[in-house]
Amino acid sequence: MSKTSSDLLRHALHGATMGTRWTALFFAPPERDPAPIQAALQAAVAEVDAQMSTWKPDSDLMRLNAAAEGEWVKVPGRLAEVLRLGLEIGKASGGAFDIGLGDAVTAWGFGPDDATPEAIRAAMSVPREPAYQWLELDHDRVRKSGPVVLDLNGIAKGYGVDRLAETLAAQGIEASLVGIDGEMRATGLRPDGTPWTIAVESPDPLRRTPHSILALENASVATSGDYRHWIDLGARRLSHTMDRARGAPLLASPASVTVVARSCAEADGWATALMVLGPEKGLEVARKRGLDALFLMREDDGCVKSFGTGDLFPESVVATV
Numbered sequence: 334m335s336k337t338s339s340d341l342l343r344h345a346l347h348g349a350t351m352g353t354r355w356t357a358l359f360f361a362p363p364e365r366d367p368a369p370i371q372a373a374l375q376a377a378v379a380e381v382d383a384q385m386s387t388w389k390p391d392s393d394l395m396r397l398n399a400a401a402e403g404e405w406v407k408v409p410g411r412l413a414e415v416l417r418l419g420l421e422i423g424k425a426s427g428g429a430f431d432i433g434l435g436d437a438v439t440a441w442g443f444g445p446d447d448a449t450p451e452a453i454r455a456a457m458s459v460p461r462e463p464a465y466q467w468l469e470l471d472h473d474r475v476r477k478s479g480p481v482v483l484d485l486n487g488i489a490k491g492y493g494v495d496r497l498a499e500t501l502a503a504q505g506i507e508a509s510l511v512g513i514d515g516e517m518r519a520t521g522l523r524p525d526g527t528p529w530t531i532a533v534e535s536p537d538p539l540r541r542t543p544h545s546i547l548a549l550e551n552a553s554v555a556t557s558g559d560y561r562h563w564i565d566l567g568a569r570r571l572s573h574t575m576d577r578a579r580g581a582p583l584l585a586s587p588a589s590v591t592v593v594a595r596s597c598a599e600a601d602g603w604a605t606a607l608m609v610l611g612p613e614k615g616l617e618v619a620r621k622r623g624l625d626a627l628f629l630m631r632e633d634d635g636c637v638k639s640f641g642t643g644d645l646f647p648e649s650v651v652a653t654v
Contacts, residue, residue: 341524346371350378350513351490352388357497359509360524370504377496378513384412385489387435388445397475398435398482405474413473415485415492415598420465422488422602426618428577430606433464435482437580443573444484456580463577491555491601494518498597515556518597519549534558536588536629536637544629544637547645553597557604558589558629574608587612588637593625593645616642 341360344367348355355378361367384393393412400406408416419432435444440456442448459480467479490513497511498518508521510529519529528550532543536558547554559572576583590607594600603624607615612628619626625643632638 344370346374348375348378350375350493351382351386353490353514355493355497355511355513357501357509357511359501359506361506370501370506373500373504374497377500378493381411381489381493381496384409385415385485385492387439387484387486394483394485397477400477402477402479405471405476407473408475410473411492411496413470413475415488416468416475416483417470418492418598419485419488419602420468420470422599422606423463424465425622426603426606426610428463428465429609429618430487430602431464431575431577432483432485432488433461433467433481434575434577434580435484437575438484438486438573439482440580441573441575441582443486453581459580461577461580487557487605488598488602490514491516491553491597491599494553494597494601516554516597516601517549518553520551522550533591533627533629534589536631544639545627547593549593552593552645553595553600554591554593555597555600555604556589556591557601557608559583559586559608574605576609583609585611587615588629588631590615590629591627592619593643612640616640619643 342363343360346357346367357374386392387394393408397406397408422430423432437456438444439446440448440452464481467477467481469476469478493513494511494516495518498509498520501509510517510519517531522528528548531547531549531554533545533547535542535544557574572582574583574586586608590604592600592604594603607619607626610618612630619642625645627639627641627646630638
């Protein structure tokens with residue numbers, strides 16, 4: 334006899350990872366001990382962090398960054414998977430999403446080190462080619478053929494969310510909502526048969542308020558925006574999203590771009606790519622790729638204008654708050 338929603342207990346687990354928090358919401362029978370599930374989830378995101386962090390000098394990614402050009406480096410399978418996806422999105426976006434901007438990210442103070450004028454000048458003076466032209470993958474081996482410093486901050490959190498969902502599935506949890514720092518993945522339905530609801534934030538740096546609500550089943554959502562991580566340069570505020578052409582933060586972009594995709598890693602990477610491409614080119618690419626994307630733009634009067642593409646973003650699905 335199947336369990337009804339009233340037979341199940343709600344579990345909201347969480348823990349630290351990647352400088353922020355992971356969360357997992359699911360329902361399970363009363364006799365199910367959540368402690369082993371908590372441990373498995375923490376181990377899953379710890380593995381991603383240990384392989385892909387630029388804040389850990391001994392991570393597998395930093396080991397690859399330290400390798401000489403032309404040297405084949407064996408990497409863990411999960412890191413190879415994320416590198417491969419990052420290069421695919423980079424190529425499909427014409428280089429808008431680029432995992433080879435690690436030196437610029439660090440120079441501008443968005444990595445473990447503080448920004449310095451010398452590092453910024455160096456980052457802006459380096460001629461840059463997209464990472465997919467400098468990186469070669471052969472199963473679990475990677476080789477750099479040019480001066481590229483890798484950074485996976487635009488995709489690793491999304492991949493971490495996917496690992497949380499996969500870990501719950503391996504534990505026999507068929508429906509869940511998991512997330513890391515706003516990147517979310519919904520699996521199945523809630524016990525009452527309704528979709529999981531996720532808020533798209535209004536692009537307000539001073540407070541967290543919802544702009545709209547998404548109802549999701551077996552889908553992931555990620556948002557890239559200019560209102561959470563930034564630096565102030567004189568009278569100008571610059572977001573953490575990098576412009577490869579300049580080796581510097583974007584000077585103009587949407588306030589945020591939200592993408593819904595099958596995997597959270599894909600949603601994460603494409604949200605960044607569309608931010609870099611901007612509203613016109615980004616919308617064109619999103620339509621050509623069949624992406625579900627929501628763009629939020631600030632108007633001169635302070636209001637926020639929204640427009641989207643794909644099947645998930647008509648007014649009947651996205652409820653503006």
